[in-house]
Amino acid sequence: MIELPNFRFKSSKFTQVQFSSIYVFLLCKDNFINSCTFTLQGQKHKRMSRIPDYAHNLSLRMSRVMDGIGVNEKIVMKRRRLWLLNESILSLSQQLRGNDGNIFIFGSQIEGTTTLGLKSDADCVISINKFNVIQDWSEWEYGKRNLLMIQDEYVSPGYCLLQILRDDAPLPLVVETDDNTYRDRMGRILLKNTIFNSVGNNELLRHGPAHSTQGDPGVNDNDFVLALPSRLYPVQASHWLCQHREGHWPTNDMIQYCRNTRCFVVGVGKTGSVNEILEWRISTSFAERFLMFNLNITQIRCYVLMKMILKTFITQMFPNSISSFMCKTVLIHCISYTRSDAWKENTLFTCLSFCLSTLYNCVQNEYCPHFIITQNNLMSGRFSPESKPLILETLRYVIESDGRALLEIKYDNIDKYLQSCLNGFVPIHPHFIPTLIAGQLQRNNAHGISSHSKFLLSEIYDLSPSLAIQKLLTFMSHHHNESFTNIDRRAYHLITRYLWSALGSILASLNINQQDHLTYKKALSFMSLGLDTDVASCKLKLASVFYCTGDNERTELILKNIEECYDLSAVEPICSCNNFRIYAIRERFNRLCYESNEESTLLKHITASCVCFIRCEINCCPLELQHEMFRYTQEDFAYRSYNDKWMDMSVVDSLPYLYFLQYKTYSRLGRQDDKQRALSNIARTIDVEPNLGHRDTALNLLGQCMEEENNVENAFKCYALSLQIRRQNNSANIHICKLINKLINN
Template identity: 45%
Template sequence: MFQEPDYRENLSLALSEVLDDIGVNERMVMRRRRHLMLRETMGNIMFRLTDINVTNYHLGSQSEGTTTRGLHSDIDILVCLHRYNIIQDWSQWEHGKFNYLMIQDENTTPGYCFLQLLHPYAPYLPVTVIPDEHHINDRSGRILLKNTRYNGLIPGAIDHGPSNALQGQHGYYDMDSVIAFHCKSWPQSASSWLDRQGIGRWPTQEMKRYAVRTGCFVVATGSKVSEYPELEWRISTSLTERCLMLNLNITQIRCYVLLKMILKSFLNPQGTINISSFMCKTVLLHCIENTESSIWKENNLFICLTYCLSELHSCVQNDRCSHFIIRENNLMAGQFTAEKKHELSKNISDFLQNDRQMLLIIDIDDLGYRLQVKLNMLPHGAYYHQSSHAIHEFYMTEEYLNTAFTVRGSQLRLLQHLHTKNIRTMKHCIGKLITFNVNGNRLEQAAFKFLAPFLFTTYGSILASSSIGENNQVSPQALVWLLDGLNSDIWNSRLKLASVFYSTGDMEKAELILTHTEQQYYSYPVFPICRCEDMPPPAVTAEFKRVCGEQSEDCIKHITAFCVTFIQKEINCVPHELQYEMFRSTQDDMIHRDEDEDYWMDWAVVDSLPFLYFLQYKIYSHLQRHEDKQQALSKLIRTIETDKNLRHRETALNILGQCMEQENRPQQALNYYLLSLQQRQRNNVAIIHICKLLSGLLAAQ
């Protein structure tokens, strides 16, 4: 089958070049994987630090790197709750735990199971009392757990039955989440897969050993053909499947990307047929297993694609697509009506009969046009499209921004957890974080580099606030922590250190830090990052894209400016003009706050650049350097008026208004407060500033 004329080899090479151009190459694939795995790791570290007994796993195309911009792939997240001990054998039962036995019998669909509640103190003693509405007593007298137990668990998600979708959040991909429990042992129904040996000796024994070590999950969803859809739990080998995908070569990855493009463009363009990319992935894995590894080369890409489509066609005609690991699980069971099956079969057949022509009209990522140019069917430049360099630069920038948003989101969630805790608890949290750097893997150590400096700075600032409150000095211990945290980003930690020195009256040190910080602003294409609210990301410059394309994720520390955040325990390190922001909400305002999302409104949060110029204004006022003071004020005004990337414009306007009051320019102060209220009508301390200003003016008359 694989001995074909030269045109197929030429078409394969052209396809490979096009896919390379649009980002399906080793470098981009590894970059995407790195970002998603780092994001997964950082999230799980956050769970450990905040004592939440959950592990998230990022699965699917984004984490595999098997997608493109035009495919619009979301992130599949498996949310593993560690509340229960899921067992397949009585020897795995644990005393005092919520133990559930996986039951597979004549009533369960292949690839699915029931979860039977076991007695927590005597394994063979039956449970006779139904504990709550989430359990049911079946005809055999067993107490079974419903898969609807955790529906709606994820805040802000759209309920899609067993899964929950988070959509449209700026700075993040759309996410589709499912609830699952982990079973330490490999599923008994998949034991034959461990002994199965493909033609190309793939998967390898090392992959299978990994599979056994990772066990499996039970996911809260039943089969579409089940008689008991609320009681069944799908047996998932998703970590093993991810391992297999991460071990594909670039031709196999490109073949999968093409399958998804064909699926979206021709096989199921309206999304009305229940055929999924997971079915395409499964077909691909079967094809890889059943062929020699030497076949999967760039010059055979088109032939491999045709082979996979032929196998998919066979699956549709036979109403059977066996799960790659649990063969008894038919992924197509109950998915198609006879009419939809006929339509899908015809669509695949039509494509196979006109495969070359059909590839030339795929508009996802301009693949068809690019392919025509590669094949000299169109002159170069006949159709405008982005260069491969521009596309790669876009992907690099996107991955950088997503990583930066993830870092900032993690920092704020950590702060949200700790802002009411005592000093001892915070130090204990730092100790736990350090263990990830000492004993963790490379991803955990990378996550530590992003989280630790921020936490060090916050802890040092809290200690400094305490010592300033006692004797108006920064304790040596606080200073050590503040200096250890200086590399959290290009500005945040340095501005907080300058604010600490300003609060103790050490204007010379504060001024020196600010001068150095401002110089860095002109040395790098600094990009502001804020996760306080869901806002569109700021516009990026060409220079910023260039830096992202040339440097690694470590550049986050050099070209990122997170907003400066002070919790109330840091109040003595905050200029009094900014302290007002900690008390922005009246009782009426509180009604209009989201408890989960608006936690930051009890803190003082300000964009880095306005805060820098504000501190300069205050410091030069104390140093009686009038010309420098006015220059700083002019920079503050210009930044607020011209910088479209400000995330907390209302706060910047509030501190500018107070500067105007200190300049004895009350009318301008009032104008800035009113502009602030236009930015945010509620939960805005501008109303207090206006009342104070008007009260003072009336008292002076």
Template identity: 50%
Template sequence: MSQDPDYYRTVSLKLSDVLNDIGVNERMVLKMRRTVLLRETMHTSKHTLMGLNASFVYHFGSRSEGSTTIGLQSDFDTLVCNSEFNVIQDWIEWQPGRHNLLMIQDETTSPGYCLLQHLRDDEPLPLPNSFLDHIPDSNLRVSRGKVLLKNTVFRDVIRAGIVINGPASSLQGRPGFPDKDFVAAYHCKSWPAEAQSWLLRQGKGKWPTENMKRYCETTGCFVVPVSSKNSQNEELEWRISTSLAERCLMFSLNITELRCYILMKMILKTFMNPQCDSVLSSFMCKTVLYHCIQNTHSNNWQQSNLLPCLMCCLTILQNFVTQENCPHFTIPENNLMAGRISPHNKHKIFEILQNIIQSKGCALLEISIDDLGRRLQVKMNMVEAFQYYPTPAQIHSNISTELLNSTAEAVSACHLLLLTEIRHDGNEIVRENLSNLMLTLTKMYRKMGFNCLGKSAMKLLAPLLSSSLGSVIASHDIYTTHSISSEALGWFSVGLNSDVSSGRLKLASALYCAGDMERAEFVLRNTEAKYDLNTVEPASGCIEQRRSYQRSEFINNCNNGNEEVMQHYTAFCVRFLQCEICSVPEELQYEMFRSTQEDRLERDEELDSWMDWAVVDSLTYLYFLQYKTYSALQRVADQQCALANLVTTVETEPNLHHKETALNLLGQCMEQENRHTDALRCYMISLNIRGRNNAANLLICRLLNKIVNMQENTMC
């Protein structure tokens, strides 16, 4: 492989082709970044709508940078910033009436770490030690004459099943799902004092540029609740993070630099982590890349030079391991390798890196992640092409599909959390709360710049909230006047295009309950025409569920746009709060009363709030409503067709999120058909899916009572 005099150029170009094929190209990177930043904006906007103005959500890490592939299976990294606390580095930044925390660095703190001293909120003075005598607080501790905030302050809010991993609360080991890391932090508006020298440093690569540094300086820093490896203040030390500045650096990289980083992560995962206790991290690889770019000429970072660039990075990493010192890029005094590498692992890592460097790229042929090694062999004509691996077009479509599903689930989850926040038994109160939400959302939208991500986030949330508001108003209208007001219809019309079906089904449901069967049938027929069974995929933020199958046409269409295609190819579940009960057919109302007091003990009140509502998959509800509407219109053939479609959906649709509800509705249709054995079978299957918090328990009792009464009447 290395006899070609133009060897390094040839391999670099072929390697670049392979990385392009597996999705590491400008188009897919930008698409990944847009998706993750949109989710970030949406969750922060959700907090603002909920009145949590002090809470900001950031998605950092590989997925937000576009520095990952399908095979790398990167985690989701989320930082939730609570800005109720004013973290300062200088007394001049103190603010009255705020919770002020002063960052302290002394001889006891490690480089890149600090202590947080609690200050008074009425005048710029330290909180006196005697404060804890009067108001005990387990999150504060007096040390060396100062009242300091412990880094365990966020531990009290951690849910069951969460693993503590450094500063992160991690959700791990769920088959079919990536791990999720959640980090709580405070933000400091000023740039870290320890990183001031970085603003002045300049390497031969003239990167970062002066403009980038000026921007980075404005991002300030976070303080993250974790101490250094060998800290003297294990419970009190906080790590200083410049994640926003690092995002700026990552977004400035060209595609060759990004590919180099991804190759380093593949090498780490393939060769080093399995043998060396995972002592090296991808963040170290990123830091190595930064140092390498800063100290090499910018014209080196070209596709035809990818392999030498990679060897340069691996050589720097090898030197860092030898010295047991990997200087943090913005805070170089912070040694990322301090206390992490044992003598045995140090020798092993050095040996592995040496072999890879000396192989002149041949070691890359052993990388199985994303079939990189095999694909490179094909590009180099070392083996024949293979047909059973995904093509570049399929890979790009699969990535786009995952991104669209991620966006759809985020939209649905935000809608669910907003409904959870404003839920109430009283219709008038919920109506007022939803109206206020829509007013706030409109004001936020108008303040945003043209064509920004914030506006896109608002456009995705507004239709779902509009449909909910229309349904709440319609429920009151039906209860009082047995009709639907023009106000309710106006809100319904705004919500029609949230997705393929959910807004239309909310309208059809209200029309059915108001007795307007002709218009209900028209809306349902229109919805069925839009719901292409070969293209549309269900989406829900209620339950995190692994997708067992996705339609090929859906995958193909995902590749042709961003979040806007959701309107045509995604079907959200349909949600009804209890105060919408008059907009819900009797059969679905049972779902609002699924939980006994004993059942509630089995629920996670944060994740299972929807169990007090009626929630159903769109396709299920479409056919159920058709069955009921055609029954009312006495169109028997159409009614039986709808029932057959409902049966087929329950039996064959692999991605139903609320299958137990679908079975409960089907069972009640069977009761209407006097097919009691089939109805009982539906309820029993439903209970096999969800034993508790299931309306089937009530429906079985009701059915058995009906059967007994029928038998008694027959005997009489």
């Protein structure tokens, strides 16, 4: 039974919406949701209703279906852990490059309020720390671009103006500096919110993996937004922050936590405002994310179902009417005025009906106050006279359908699963979809680590060995950052393991020319710090060092260890270089990801990133792979984008490179049977492994092995197949020319 607190009507105006046998009475905008109560039809509205038996049964079946599609406690927590780690990796990669900014992730992915079918993107806020948004002159900081937040009667609720202050003294700027500033009638120099319009994502993240924001196959889309940080909450939120809520949600402790978080201002003005170009929207995303982290699983399922209903019945016809953020706001309002024990598995349908009816009243009154900044009406001017009646009619249809409208939801096959469940069948194989989600989350996480590590290496790819070593040591110096949280330290270790391996490889490459025993010993100690990155990649770099120094015994020993640890049924290749289609992830990989709660430590057992050599590592890179560093002509260069810096390196997938090194090592050792087995394994891997990111490079290596076997015809075939995959920027063009030249001269 859902109970609501006792309260008094401040107005006699209210609307009444009937769903099933339950009425919901709501005041219109002058007292939103403060006056709600449930009553049974025909009874006095002061008496609470009993939920009908069909609602109990439907709720239990809906809960079962939502659990089956991955909206359960385990997957929600996995989403949050991995996306928080991803957030830390994003920020850290910026800081390691010397960029003064943090990246924060908000929205459904990190909240755990999405499904595979909803395909939610990640909302990334880039906080530019060189700005300092203040509300009091005492907060002014020397050397920062200080901006004074202005909130007066001329500014829309939930928005502010930013007055530019001097950098050298806590005084107002008095002279307009460029087109991004504006002098108002009071003589204040204001910053326009269009200042970032000319900065596209590629330019914005010129020192980062901006390409993944475009939605690489198998990787979530990221939507980056520039924002300016403010350490204190605006005056408009003071009422919410100071309210006393003993025994209610959110608790006083939760509000206190929110009070200590930061907020942002985003360059978006109120639509239709006279100051639209000058207003900045105040974002309380941190507090909102924290509140969502404190929902129980029924509340999360209710929100997910609201979004599915919204997309099924309203968004397609009226795309700019009701947003998912409005649904979230309605949900939080409903939770705040109900008892927490009312939100249970057997009341899911009743809670959903309550939220939908509340949403109906919001639309009818065109009033939905922001939960924290209550003066900000999210629905102001949102509906046209033509669309509003149709939206209300649609919502009424869903509310009064007694759950039948749920059978029209196609997302994640909710309609089929719910129908099967209502008919008494098990709708989904236990854990099938949750394991799929867990595998996808872990793969995305490994992709991000690989991507950011590679972009750090791309910053030193054309430096001299001494400068590259200095740059890497600068990256690693952030290890002593005292502001690191536990999750920051974990992210740091995951990224820098690749960098330690590269540092050791560069030192070893120098040692091959200088024959310095101490340098070589130090190089091996650095490389040992990166051996646990994944199953193979950094171990293969160490094996390459031994191979290039002629130490065949140790090369064979490491390769044997890698092959024993590389479980072909579980290990997933990871490549962040190319936009290529990701085929089905291994079932065992998914299952291991689902069963483990230590996602960051699991990477070293079930992922294998591609192996990367930059030019100052060239002496530790086998000759056959060195050609990949010089794969392009001047004409080929025109077919490259900014995100193709990896083409200046030698990059190869771990598994085919493992077999290639085995082939070369066994060839030196004169072990013909093992050599032929390795050669067959290269060909088999190229043929059967679906998720190779550098199949063209693997074919080039196989072609050179065929040349070594004097099998010219198959060598040509390998190079031709490689060119079918990548016509330009492919060293196969070089190999074919060399092979033709050899044949002519012979």
